[in-house]
Amino acid sequence: MSLKNITYTDKKDTRSGFGQGIYEAGLANPNVVTLCADLIGSLKLEKFIEAFPDRFIQAGIAEANMIGVSAGLAIAGKIAVPTTFANFGTSRVYDQIRQSVAYSDKNVKIACSHAGLTLGEDGATHQVLEDIGMMKMLPGMTVVVPADYNQTRLATKAVVEWHGPCYLRFGRPVWPIFTPSEDSTFQIGKAQFLSEGTDVTIIACGHMVWQAVEAGKQLEANGVSVELINMHTIKPLDIDAILKSVAKTGCIVTAEEHQYNGGLGESVARVLVSNIPVPQEFVAVNDTFGESGTPDQLLEKYGLSPQNIVAAAYKAIERKK
Amino acid sequence: MAEIQELERIASQVRRDIVRMVGKVKSGHPGGSLGCTDFLVALYFDVMKHDISFNMEGRGEDVFFLSNGHISPVFYSVLARSGYFDVKELSTFRFLNSRLQGHPTTHEGLPGVRIASGSLGQGVSVATGVALAKKMDGDDRFVFVLTGDGELQEGQIWEAVMFAAHNKVDNLILTVDYNNCQIDGTVDQILSLGDLKGKFKSFGWEVLEMNGNRMEDVVFTLSEAQLKAKKGKPIAILMTTEMGAGVDYMMGTHKWHGSAPNAEQVEKAMAQLEETLGDF
Numbered sequence: 001m002s003l004k005n006i007t008y009t010d011k012k013d014t015r016s017g018f019g020q021g022i023y024e025a026g027l028a029n030p031n032v033v034t035l036c037a038d039l040i041g042s043l044k045l046e047k048f049i050e051a052f053p054d055r056f057i058q059a060g061i062a063e064a065n066m067i068g069v070s071a072g073l074a075i076a077g078k079i080a081v082p083t084t085f086a087n088f089g090t091s092r093v094y095d096q097i098r099q100s101v102a103y104s105d106k107n108v109k110i111a112c113s114h115a116g117l118t119l120g121e122d123g124a125t126h127q128v129l130e131d132i133g134m135m136k137m138l139p140g141m142t143v144v145v146p147a148d149y150n151q152t153r154l155a156t157k158a159v160v161e162w163h164g165p166c167y168l169r170f171g172r173p174v175w176p177i178f179t180p181s182e183d184s185t186f187q188i189g190k191a192q193f194l195s196e197g198t199d200v201t202i203i204a205c206g207h208m209v210w211q212a213v214e215a216g217k218q219l220e221a222n223g224v225s226v227e228l229i230n231m232h233t234i235k236p237l238d239i240d241a242i243l244k245s246v247a248k249t250g251c252i253v254t255a256e257e258h259q260y261n262g263g264l265g266e267s268v269a270r271v272l273v274s275n276i277p278v279p280q281e282f283v284a285v286n287d288t289f290g291e292s293g294t295p296d297q298l299l300e301k302y303g304l305s306p307q308n309i310v311a312a313a314y315k316a317i318e319r320k321k
Numbered sequence: 322m323a324e325i326q327e328l329e330r331i332a333s334q335v336r337r338d339i340v341r342m343v344g345k346v347k348s349g350h351p352g353g354s355l356g357c358t359d360f361l362v363a364l365y366f367d368v369m370k371h372d373i374s375f376n377m378e379g380r381g382e383d384v385f386f387l388s389n390g391h392i393s394p395v396f397y398s399v400l401a402r403s404g405y406f407d408v409k410e411l412s413t414f415r416f417l418n419s420r421l422q423g424h425p426t427t428h429e430g431l432p433g434v435r436i437a438s439g440s441l442g443q444g445v446s447v448a449t450g451v452a453l454a455k456k457m458d459g460d461d462r463f464v465f466v467l468t469g470d471g472e473l474q475e476g477q478i479w480e481a482v483m484f485a486a487h488n489k490v491d492n493l494i495l496t497v498d499y500n501n502c503q504i505d506g507t508v509d510q511i512l513s514l515g516d517l518k519g520k521f522k523s524f525g526w527e528v529l530e531m532n533g534n535r536m537e538d539v540v541f542t543l544s545e546a547q548l549k550a551k552k553g554k555p556i557a558i559l560m561t562t563e564m565g566a567g568v569d570y571m572m573g574t575h576k577w578h579g580s581a582p583n584a585e586q587v588e589k590a591m592a593q594l595e596e597t598l599g600d601f
Contacts (some may be wrong), residue, residue, distance in 0.1 A: 033457075054457065057488075065446045065480035072450020075435050076458070077378045080450070095440050096477070100447055104427050104437045 001196045003216040003228060008176035014207075015113040015170050017149040019044025021156025022081060022111070026052050032160055033073050037063045037084040042172075043113055045083065063088045067096040067108070074106040079160055082108065086115035086169055087128035094134055101165045102138040109159045110135075111168045116257035117285070117302055118173045118207055118295040127290040133262020135167040136235045142166040143234040144188060145256075145264075147209035151179045151232060154186035162188055169206065171257075173295040176210050179230070189233045191241035197225035200313045201245040204255040205231050205264050208283070208304060212255050215309035224313065234264055239271050246278050251316035255283035255309050257299075279319035281312035324367070325536050331402060332362045332536065334598040336567045337591060338398035338411055341600065344587035346415040349423070352577035354395035356500050356533065356562035357467065361399045363539040364465060368547075373404040375432035383462045384451060386436060388444020389469035389498065390424040391579070396434075397421050402598065405433035411601040442475025444468060445495060449485045452493040463547060467496050471503030474512045479524075485555040486525030493555040494546045495526075498533070500564045502575040521557040533560035568593060 026032045026048050034048055035057040049056045059066035063084055070080035082089065089112040090097070101108045117127050135143045142162060146155040152170045159166040179185070179192065186192075194209070195216060204212040209230045216226040227245050231238065246252055252272065254265035265282040272278055285302050299305050335358050343349035365371070369383040387396050394414065401408040406420075413419035420429040424439030436447050448466035455462060472478065485493055497517070501508045508514060521528045527549050531542035539560075546556045564578065565571025568590040571582075582590060 033454075057453065059484065060480075060487075062480035062484060064442075064477040065449075065484050068443050068446020068477065068481065069450035069453065069484065071436060072447040072452070073454050074450075075377060075379070075447070076451050076454030077380070078454055078457075096443055096446075099437050099440045100443050106436075 001193070003195045003213055003220055003226060006178050006194060006213050008178045010177050011174045012149040012177055013172055013174050014146060014149055014152040015042070015172060016044050017146070017152030018111060018113065018156050018170055019047055021153035023047040023051060025157045025160040026055065029079065029160065031077060031079045033057065033078045033080050035059050035066050035070055035080065035082040037061055037066050037088060039084055042085070043083045063093045064096050067093045068100050070108045071100040071104060071106045074108050080108045081111050081160070083111045085126055086112035086131050087126055090131040090134055090167070091128060098138060102141050105140060106165060107163060109166045109168060111156065113170055114172045115169045116171060116207065117290045117298040117304070118171050118257060120172065120295050120298065121292050123292040124289040129259045129285050129290065130262060131169060132234055132256070132258045132264065136267065137262070140165055141235065142188065144232060145169045145205040145234055146232050147206060147230050148175055148179050149177045150181040151186060154183060155232060158186055158188050171207060173207070175207055178210065178213065189236045189238060191238040192230040192232060194228040194230055195226055197227040198248050199225040200317050201227045201229065201249045201252045202255065202309065202313065203229045203231045203242065203252060203264070203268055205234060206257050208255040208257055211299070211304065211306050212309055214306035215313065218306065218310050219313055224317070226313070231264060234267060237267050237271065242268060242271050243275055246272065246276055251279045251320050253281045253283060253309060253312045253316050257304060258284055260284040260286060279316045281316045283308050283312050325540065328362055328366055328536050328540070330597040331366055332358050333595045335362055335395060335398045335402060337594045337596060337600060339394040340568065340582060340587055340590045342394050342398070342411055342414040343581045344584065345412065347581045348415055349394055349581055350391040350579050351394065351581065352502065352564040352571055352575065353389065353392040353469065353498060353500065355568060355571060356564045356566050357392055357498050358395050358567065359536050359539050360467070360496065360533050360560060361395050363536060363543060365399045365403045367540055368543045369465065370462060375405055377435060379435070380458070380460055381462060384435065384464055386444045386448040386464070386466040387425060388438055388466055389441065389472050390438030393423065393425050396425055400433035406431065408601040441469070441472045442477040445478055445481040449481050449490055449493060452490045453488065455492055456490070463492050463494055463550065465494050465496070467498060470497055470499050470501065470508050470514060471511065473497065473514055482521070482524050482526065489553050490555050491551050491553050494550060494558065495555065496558040496560050498562055499559050500562045502564045502578060504578050506575065518559060525554060526557045527554045529556065529558045531558060531560050533562035534566045
């Protein structure tokens with residue numbers, strides 16, 4: 001299983017994967033109710049709303065209330081899916097999520113677009129880079145960060161049918177579609193192996209999985225054997241996948257569109273130090289806010305390009321010696 | 322009216338429970354609990370159609386949400402006295418390994434509780450969500466929610482108030498415990514609510530007022546609220562109460578908002594409240 005065979009023919013935004021997935025979820029389950037805080041177009045909810053107008057609730061620009069109403073809908077047996085931009089759906093309403101959703105164990109699926117730097121020109125006010133950390137810290141919260149359109153569609157259907165509070169994180173930019181589209185290929189909490197290798201393990205989530213594919217291709221071309229894992233579920237974390245892989249490779253790189261602090265890398269590091277301490281290099285945002293720019297410019301400026309992953313891989317391999 | 326007298330007898334026991342629970346663990350919020358006792362007794366023993374074999378969804382039932390979770394003692398006592406769980410369990414309030422947490426929670430599986438509350442301002446949104454779901458499902462029962470008056474300083478409340486009116490959530494009956502007391506002083510001193518009746522009206526709500534410590538008034542107004550409901554507007558009841566009602570030394574001060582009486586003070590309160598149903 002080599003990375004050179006992983007290519008793409010089409011590009012789409014992951015949020016469109018959510019739009020298609022939530023429509024299919026609504027078709028399959030009459031209890032699905034979506035809510036939105038004045039961002040229907042951005043969340044690609046049009047298809048759901050057209051098909052199920054009575055199962056959509058416009059919350060207005062009032063995210064705290066939207067989370068509470070979602071908890072109430074869940075009490076009454078609905079599967080509530082509040083949607084907005086990731087910053088407004090997590091950090092703005094953290095205590096509402098903590099008390100009314102997580103602590104109260106409500107079947108609410110917080111589905112957020114425009115996470116990370118890649119929302120681009122809107123700048124740092126909107127580019128949340130702390131949401132994975134905030135959400136994974138809440139007891140009982142499941143955190144899913146799919147890699148592309150296909151996987152976001154599948155992840156949306158999966159979180160809807162998964163019992164309990166979930167956070168689903170996706171984004172704005174058009175991005176290569178390279179994961180399979182069959183339902184059987186996605187399982188919450190089960191990592192996806194994109195290649196098998198022996199020199200270095202690369203674990204990535206979200207948009208960074210494609211960056212890691214490109215990085216892995218370069219590494220393979222230079223004779224480095226790469227095991228690439230798409231860790232689409234941050235919590236519950238697939239610990240077995242991590243441990244089995246590093247037992248072969250002996251070093252690891254994590255890559256995420258998120259702060260170092262509190263992200264995927266820290267979750268992986270905790271597993272490693274408690275089990276098989278091996279060198280780990282982190283590709284993540286270094287304790288700073290983002291800024292306006294195009295997605296590609298921002299990924300490069302903030303150290304999230306394929307080149308950063310390649311460099312981190314060589315460093316991790318070097319540290320094994 | 323025998324019925325009113327019966328409710329008052331229950332309220333007397335609930336007040337004893339509150340003071341004894343808070344006194345035993347030496348912590349909790351007796352003042353607001355005592356003030357809202359008549360209201361909760363009227364709801365659970367007269368007004369609401371509810372099933373003590375508790376199920377979370379509450380289909381076909383009236384459901385109640387306590388947004389000001391710190392008055393948990395009155396909520397727990399009323400639930401226990403209604404039969405949701407054994408009254409003996411009231412003695413575990415705020416102790417380690419209890420289902421009767423300082424603030425209500427679903428986390429320990431206590432029957433009768435449908436959401437955690439304590440961090441203020443969230444309960445109206447939750448109640449609105451349940452009320453919306455009932456309307457979606459053609460369930461004609463009501464959703465009741467109680468908030469403090471100081472709690473109305475939270476912005477989320479007004480998001481919910483706007484939302485409920487806009488969406489014509491007219492099966493929702495919100496009651497405000499209007500005692501003009503909060504931890505740091507009177508509500509008027511701390512952050513005045515101004516013309517509260519006018520505020521609710523201008524947001525598109527039907528507004529009623531009642532004396533929350535006159536059982537007859539409470540029962541009458543709650544049934545009036547149900548008659549005025551389902552006509553396109555959510556209902557707000559501004560309920561004037563006296564913090565500490567029923568225990569003379571706890572009234573007329575906000576000192577007992579969040580502090581517990583000592584053993585001697587508990588005894589003094591017991592002398593003022595008839596034991597009608599047997600202490601836990």
